[in-house]
Amino acid sequence: MEFTDKAVKCGTDKxxxxxxxxxxxxNGREIEIKSKVEKKFxxxxxxxxxxxxxxxxxxxxxxxxDDLGALDFAIKARVETAVKRALAKEGK
Amino acid sequence: xxxxxxLNEINQIPGxxxxxxxxxxxxxxxxxxxxxxxIKFVTPGTNKKFSLDYILDAVGLKDGMTISFHHCLRNGDAxxxxxxxxxxxxxxxxxxxxxxxxxxxxxxxxxxxxxxxITAIDTSxxxxxLGAYVQQGKLKKPAIYRTHGGRARAIETGELHINxxxxxxxxxxxxxxxxxxxxxxxxGSLGYAMPDAEYADFVVAVTDGYTETALDYVSIPQTQxxxxxxxxxxxxxxxxxxxxxxVSKSPAELVISKYAADVxxxxxxxxxxxxxxxxxxxxxxxxASFIREKMLQDSIVASAGxxxxxxxxxxxxxxxxxxxxxxxxxFDVTAIQSLGTNPRHHEISASAYANPFSANPYVNMLDFAVxxxxxxxxxxxxxxxxxxxxxxxxxxxxHPDAAAxxxxxxxxxxxxxxxxxxxxxxxxxxxxxxxxxxxxVTEYGIAVNPRRQDVTxxxxxxxxxxxxxxxxxxxxxxxxxxxxxVEFSGKLCGLxxxxxxxxxxxxxxx
Numbered sequence: 001m002e003f004t005d006k007a008v009k010c011g012t013d014k015x016x017x018x019x020x021x022x023x024x025x026x027n028g029r030e031i032e033i034k035s036k037v038e039k040k041f042x043x044x045x046x047x048x049x050x051x052x053x054x055x056x057x058x059x060x061x062x063x064x065x066d067d068l069g070a071l072d073f074a075i076k077a078r079v080e081t082a083v084k085r086a087l088a089k090e091g092k
Numbered sequence: 093x094x095x096x097x098x099l100n101e102i103n104q105i106p107g108x109x110x111x112x113x114x115x116x117x118x119x120x121x122x123x124x125x126x127x128x129x130x131i132k133f134v135t136p137g138t139n140k141k142f143s144l145d146y147i148l149d150a151v152g153l154k155d156g157m158t159i160s161f162h163h164c165l166r167n168g169d170a171x172x173x174x175x176x177x178x179x180x181x182x183x184x185x186x187x188x189x190x191x192x193x194x195x196x197x198x199x200x201x202x203x204x205x206x207x208x209x210i211t212a213i214d215t216s217x218x219x220x221x222l223g224a225y226v227q228q229g230k231l232k233k234p235a236i237y238r239t240h241g242g243r244a245r246a247i248e249t250g251e252l253h254i255n256x257x258x259x260x261x262x263x264x265x266x267x268x269x270x271x272x273x274x275x276x277x278x279x280g281s282l283g284y285a286m287p288d289a290e291y292a293d294f295v296v297a298v299t300d301g302y303t304e305t306a307l308d309y310v311s312i313p314q315t316q317x318x319x320x321x322x323x324x325x326x327x328x329x330x331x332x333x334x335x336x337x338x339v340s341k342s343p344a345e346l347v348i349s350k351y352a353a354d355v356x357x358x359x360x361x362x363x364x365x366x367x368x369x370x371x372x373x374x375x376x377x378x379x380a381s382f383i384r385e386k387m388l389q390d391s392i393v394a395s396a397g398x399x400x401x402x403x404x405x406x407x408x409x410x411x412x413x414x415x416x417x418x419x420x421x422x423f424d425v426t427a428i429q430s431l432g433t434n435p436r437h438h439e440i441s442a443s444a445y446a447n448p449f450s451a452n453p454y455v456n457m458l459d460f461a462v463x464x465x466x467x468x469x470x471x472x473x474x475x476x477x478x479x480x481x482x483x484x485x486x487x488x489x490x491h492p493d494a495a496a497x498x499x500x501x502x503x504x505x506x507x508x509x510x511x512x513x514x515x516x517x518x519x520x521x522x523x524x525x526x527x528x529x530x531x532x533v534t535e536y537g538i539a540v541n542p543r544r545q546d547v548t549x550x551x552x553x554x555x556x557x558x559x560x561x562x563x564x565x566x567x568x569x570x571x572x573x574x575x576x577x578v579e580f581s582g583k584l585c586g587l588x589x590x591x592x593x594x595x596x597x598x599x600x601x602x
Contacts, residue, residue: 016510037511039481040575069510072573 001032001064008089010082018067018075022082024090026060029053035067048072052079056087093522094595101584102595105233111587112594117496117528120592122449127250129291132318140268141302141320144178150319151294153179155186157255158214160292162285163193164260164272164421168331171260171298173200174323180209186232187211190254192243192284192442193487194218197331205230214252216240217477217487226585227484229601235586237477237599240284240420241446241453241493242591247287248443248450251593257292259285259312260326264299268317269310272422273432275301277326279333280401280422280431282311286441289316300326309432311439334424339381339404340374344506344535349375351557352462352504352533353382358554359547361459361500364392369399369461369494372423375504377404379462387413398445398454399461399490401427401437409437418454420445420490446493448591455490455497463491465505467519470561472526472541474503475519477588480512482580482602488523492591495528500547507534513568513575515561520580521588522597536567 007023033045045067053061063082067075094113102108142150153159159179161172172191179187185208189201193216202221204210213235218226226235238246246252259282262275270289272282277300289295289312296319297312340346352375356362362383370380381404387393397405397417403426408414416436422428430437446455455461466486467475474495476486495501505514515534530547532539537559540548551558559567586599 039578041511041573043576044573069512071511071571 001030001062003062006089008082008085010085011078013066013068015068016070016074018065018070018078020078020082021064022086023062024058024060024086026062028060030062031065032063033065033067035065035069037067037069044072045075048075049079052076052083056083058083094597098584098598099595102234102587102598107233108587114525114590114594114596117525120448120594122249122592124249126248127253127291130293140318141266141322144175144298144321147296147319147321148178148182151256151296153184153256155184158188158190158253160190160254160257160288161192162259162282162288163191163195164279164282164284165277165327165332166279167195167197168277168327168329169195169197169260170325170327171258172198175258175298176201176204176209180204180207185209188214190214190252192216192240193489194222196220198222214238216243216489217484219485223484227582227599227602229583229585231585234584235599236589237488237586238589239446239488239492239591240442240490241448241455242589242593244287244441244443244447245449245591245593247291248447254288254292256294256296257285257288258296258298259289261297261299261301262326263301263303263307264297264320265303265305265307266320267306268297268314268320269307270297270299270312270317271307271309272311273309273428277301277329277332278428280428281419281439283420283440283445284442286312287443294318296321298323298326300324333422333428340378345375346378347535348504348506348533349378350382351538352379352502353386354556355531355533355538355551356383356460356462356500356502357386358556359460359500359550362386362392365395366392366459367396367398367457368394369397369455369458369498370405371463372400372402373464375464376462377402379504380404380408384408384413396457398458399494401431403427406430406437409434418445446490446497446591448493448496453493453497455493458494458498460500460502461494461498462502462504463494465503465514467514467516468503468505468529468532469516469519469526470565472529472532472561473519473522474524474529475521477523478521478599480520481578482520482600484586484599488588492524492528495524496591500530501528502531502533503529504533507536507564507568508571511572513572515565515568521599523588525590525596532561532564534564537564539564
């Protein structure tokens with residue numbers, strides 16, 4: 001996934017955590033998930049991302065998740081922080 | 093448990109016509125006589141030492157035969173590559189590779205599979221490139237995964253007939269006596285090579301520790317060895333034995349180990365004169381260290397230890413906390429030295445250790461065994477062979493053997509590994525049946541197999557975090573969230589044998 005310098009990052013690349021890269025704008029929601037547990041939890045991760053995006057009414061966004069087996073609350077918290085940082089950067 | 097249509101499919105495969113489905117840990121009713129090897133005759137002074145090339149001709153190795161190796165050199169082994177390369181150069185093809193196990197180092201054998209030199213595998217485990225090769229369905233017939241005791245049984249009953257056994261020998265005298273405790277490539281106990289040496293048509297020692305002087309410590313006697321060939325090195329000492337023991341430092345693993353020790357100490361099996369087995373993983377060693385403290389506190393001494401040996405087991409042996417040790421395999425330098433010097437430290441064969449078809453394997457002495465697991469299910473079935481996606485990564489080893497023999501089998505494992513739950517409705521591959529497992533210890537609590545009401549009673553009122561399997565499962569599911577089920581629908585490419593030779597599960601192509 002390609003990002004510009006408007007993108008924000010959140011999280012780490014440590015086991016049990018995830019790295020979120022997020023950029024507001026574009027057309028619709030582009031979500032890319034890379035995870036060691038993708039076969040089993042790829043869909044669950046996508047649902048968690050959508051829940052946060054819905055909560056903040058973010059409809060046009062590019063988001064990349066590099067997951068290292070994080071649990072759902074960590075995923076939601078990282079995505080939420082990324083969204084807040086991106087909104088703050090836009091002055092919203 | 094095994095799907096009847098799968099068994100039917102297995103029975104269509106040449107060589108597997110008589111395979112039966114697993115029917116219970118002690119359901120087998122074996123009869124008949126053990127296999128025999130050819131009569132040998134050697135006049136005094138006969139030379140046994142030749143080049144490998146000469147020996148391959150002398151033993152009459154031909155297409156379609158079965159060759160065997162042991163895995164006592166673990167991830168340092170150089171002998172399999174050396175021998176199989178020589179065989180390949182002679183143009184011999186279509187061999188069955190019968191090994192006590194395969195390590196990552198054996199990835200180097202892949203070209204010989206691709207050339208058709210080896211077309212079948214009979215092992216305890218294989219992983220890496222060879223595991224992938226099996227799961228791409230490239231072998232002529234499904235690979236067989238056996239337990240250590242099951243392999244000895246197969247050899248001794250004649251089910252697994254070995255034409256030529258090549259035995260990596262850290263030390264070998266000119267008469268053919270072998271030991272594993274001396275020489276620059278010392279590996280310790282040669283327990284896993286002993287059934288091969290006793291039952292193969294021909295036995296070839298491959299040594300980098302040749303001596304003209306008769307050995308004073310003999311693991312495999314000259315009466316079983318037909319030929320000797322000398323090489324510069326049979327393996328890399330760094331891969332053969334680790335330098336020091338690894339005690340777990342992970343807080344979660346230490347909690348599990350502490351619970352395991354507390355549970356064991358609360359049962360009647362923790363008593364003076366007990367016999368036990370601890371694996372050599374970090375958590376098993378940590379559990380052993382907690383048990384050691386309790387033994388010192390209560391002035392309790394174990395009459396024997398059984399199974400693989402590491403430096404920590406040796407420490408307890410030297411402290412007098414374990415009176416004697418029966419040892420089929422050594423993992424570190426301390427253990428190897430102890431085997432060579434301590435008269436209370438005994439080398440035993442894989443058959444003596446775990447073969448269910450004998451008058452009494454040593455695993456039957458066990459009061460308790462502490463084992464690990466990759467996955468466990470709500471019926472206590474254990475997987476130690478494949479990962480959460482069905483990919484080969486481990487080996488049955490002695491797991492089903494020790495679990496069957498021990499009066500109390502304790503599984504120590506984390507409830508989750510990363511996000512993956514390790515307690516499931518169904519394990520990816522059943523290796524050890526739930527009926528052999530008595531207690532599961534995780535960082536979130538302890539579950540007792542409902543089959544063991546007596547153990548439940550022993551643990552009552554002991555302030556232990558006892559939970560039902562269902563409660564632990566619900567905890568795991570809550571933490572990980574809902575997983576998409578993974579289907580194992582690929583074609584059959586491996587048979588998982590229980591120790592008695594019945595099929596307990598299968599491996600699928602991926």
